[in-house]
Amino acid sequence: MRFRYICSDCGRIFETDGLMYQCPDCSRENDGTHFPKGNLIVELSEDVLKAARAKAHVTPNDFYPYPSDDTSAYPVGPTPLMRPRRIQEKLGLGNLSLKLDSQLVSGSFKDRASYEVALQAKALGEKRIVLASTGNAGAAMSAVAAAMGLDVILFVPASAPVNKLMQSVLYGAHVVPVKGSYDDAFALSIEYTKRHGGINRNTAYNPMTIEGKKSISIEIFEDLGRKVPDAIYVPVGDGCIIAGVAKGFLDLMKAGLTDRMPRLIACQSERSDAISRAIGKEDYRAISATTRADSISVDLPANGRMAARYVKESKGWAVTVPDEDILSSQITLTRLAGVLAEPAAATAYAALEKDRERVAAELGEDAEIMVLITGTGFKDMKAFDGRVTLPDAIENSVDELEKLTF
Numbered sequence: 001m002r003f004r005y006i007c008s009d010c011g012r013i014f015e016t017d018g019l020m021y022q023c024p025d026c027s028r029e030n031d032g033t034h035f036p037k038g039n040l041i042v043e044l045s046e047d048v049l050k051a052a053r054a055k056a057h058v059t060p061n062d063f064y065p066y067p068s069d070d071t072s073a074y075p076v077g078p079t080p081l082m083r084p085r086r087i088q089e090k091l092g093l094g095n096l097s098l099k100l101d102s103q104l105v106s107g108s109f110k111d112r113a114s115y116e117v118a119l120q121a122k123a124l125g126e127k128r129i130v131l132a133s134t135g136n137a138g139a140a141m142s143a144v145a146a147a148m149g150l151d152v153i154l155f156v157p158a159s160a161p162v163n164k165l166m167q168s169v170l171y172g173a174h175v176v177p178v179k180g181s182y183d184d185a186f187a188l189s190i191e192y193t194k195r196h197g198g199i200n201r202n203t204a205y206n207p208m209t210i211e212g213k214k215s216i217s218i219e220i221f222e223d224l225g226r227k228v229p230d231a232i233y234v235p236v237g238d239g240c241i242i243a244g245v246a247k248g249f250l251d252l253m254k255a256g257l258t259d260r261m262p263r264l265i266a267c268q269s270e271r272s273d274a275i276s277r278a279i280g281k282e283d284y285r286a287i288s289a290t291t292r293a294d295s296i297s298v299d300l301p302a303n304g305r306m307a308a309r310y311v312k313e314s315k316g317w318a319v320t321v322p323d324e325d326i327l328s329s330q331i332t333l334t335r336l337a338g339v340l341a342e343p344a345a346a347t348a349y350a351a352l353e354k355d356r357e358r359v360a361a362e363l364g365e366d367a368e369i370m371v372l373i374t375g376t377g378f379k380d381m382k383a384f385d386g387r388v389t390l391p392d393a394i395e396n397s398v399d400e401l402e403k404l405t406f
Contacts, residue, residue, distance in 0.1 A: 002048050003065045005040040005207065008306045014040070017065070019124055021205050035274075035284040035304035040207040041247070049255040057222065060215030063251050065208065066119040074147040076115045076215065079103045081223045084337035091356055095368045097229075098349075099220065101375070102341060106167065108295075108375035109213070109241060110140035116212030117201045118144045127151055128198030132185035134294050135164025136375055141201055142171035153192065155185040161294060161380045183299050203240040204303030210244045217248025220370065221258065228252075230367040231263040231316070231359065233348040235374055236275050237296030239307025242266055245372075246310035262370075263363070264316035266307065267351035269323055272297045276318035278308040292323045295344035295375060319351035326350050327387065330377060340377035348372055 005014040007023035014020060026038030042065050052062040060077070061067050082098040101109040114137065121129055130153045131141055138154040145152045152173040156165055157180060168175050178185040186202060193200040203209050221228065228249065234242040242264055252258045268276050269291035277283040278301075286300040301307065311318065326343050329350035333339045341349070348371045352359070359369060377384075394400040 001045060002067075003042050003044050006043050008039050008041050008309075009037045019120075019199065020207070021200065032300065033286055035278065035286075035301055036204075037305065039204050039303055039306055041306075042207050042211050044251060044254070049251070052255045053257065058218060058257070059222075060218045063214065063218055063248070064116055064119065065211050066116060066123045068115075068119055074105065074111075074115060074118075074144050076104065076111050077101075078219045078223070081220075082337070082339070084339070086336040087332075090336065091353070092365055093356075093359065093367070093369055095366060096352075097368075097370050098337065098339060099216065099223075099370055099372050100339065101216065102339070102345060102373050102377075104140075106136075106140040106143040107379055108136040108140055108342075109216070109372070110137040111144065112215050112244070113137070113203065113209035113212035113240070114141040114144040114201065116208045116215075117141070117199065117206060118148050118150060120206075120208045121150055121199045122148065124199070126199045128153065129201050130155075130189050130193045130198045131201040132156070132182060132189040133160075134182050134297065135160045135167075135379065136295050137201070137203065138173065138175070139164055139167035139171070139379075142168040142173035145173070146171045153189075153198070155189040155192070157182050157185055161382065163379050163381065167379075181299060182297070186302070202302065203238050204243070204306070209240055210247055210303070213241055213244025214248030214251065216372070217245050217252065221249075221252055224368065226257070227368070228258050228260055229262045229370045230363050231265055231369050233265045233267050233319075233352050233355075233369070233371045235293075235296050235344045235347040235372065236266040236268050236307065236318075237272065237298040237344070238301045239275050239303035241372070241374065243303050243306045243310055246314065261314045264311045264314040265351065265355070266311050266316070266318040267348045268318065268320050269293050269296065269326060269347060270320045271323060273318075273320045274298065274301050275304050275307050276320050278304055279311050279318040291326075293326055293343035293347055294380070295342065296347060319355050321347065321350040321354055325354070329353065330384070331387070333373075334377075339373060341373050342375040342377050342380050345372070345374045345377075348374075
């Protein structure tokens, strides 16, 4: 076997490499009022780690529980590592970088999780994948499925951005808008799987989502010449991305390729701060999220316990920012770096701006700092309504040129 499962709460070990979602014991305690228990951690076998250890250059495929025999069928990275000189100067951080996962095929980080779930489906002989999403995960899963010949049933809140929903429709998914929240869509998708089968891709509920997302850490390690950054700023909603980032570096450590973790900085809107509360106050209760950054607007984080634990173990921290700062950070990224990020992705940069003095004091101005840009702004152009407008047309006349002030 390439791997086995371990419950992240009770530590129970499950010696199987087949389909599993949650620890059957711990998950019985879940009642919808507190962060779920019973999420599973995938532990790779020593043979897998030994094979990676022997390589001069590693790729995410070396660490996948379900590896691919054709990574070009739907390429998932490597994504560019950008050194935004004007932002470096603005913040006084000369080693700041942006990891542009907005450049993935579907336009978001969610390709990473979706790809590994598709490989899981292929390995287990399943053709149908079911999930809930506010947009990005659904679009990513639909895109991967289109390339790999799989069917997708996607439950979405009816209020999700139209651009994101249309992506999934265009890729051929069966889209089911739900009159309710993401959490309502999540519950319906799980019930659908129980009744009709298929593989459920829901974030953290299926542990392969975290295994797919850890691929970014393998890339970062190679991007930096087999080094680990000092800190990574990660937009956080349900906690699956930041747990994936942590898992990638933990696997690199187990393989003996590095001896340290970066500090993980959980970046959230003040209007969706459940995991920040868990990190700071060990408060694991559900909240009522209202942030404009829809991709990280979560009442009950599906992977909140694991995410909070990994942040604290990395000696990282949480940063919350108002929605106004998130939206203004979108403009900063476009004007100073040429990067059009969706609100959730801009949250990580907004958190770094707020955190600037702490970074200098604790890590130093020469620290290797990375910000994850997890989704493209083209997915949600309505976020700019009322803040950016097109200029009025001028007459087709040379005289009109003289009236311009630039």
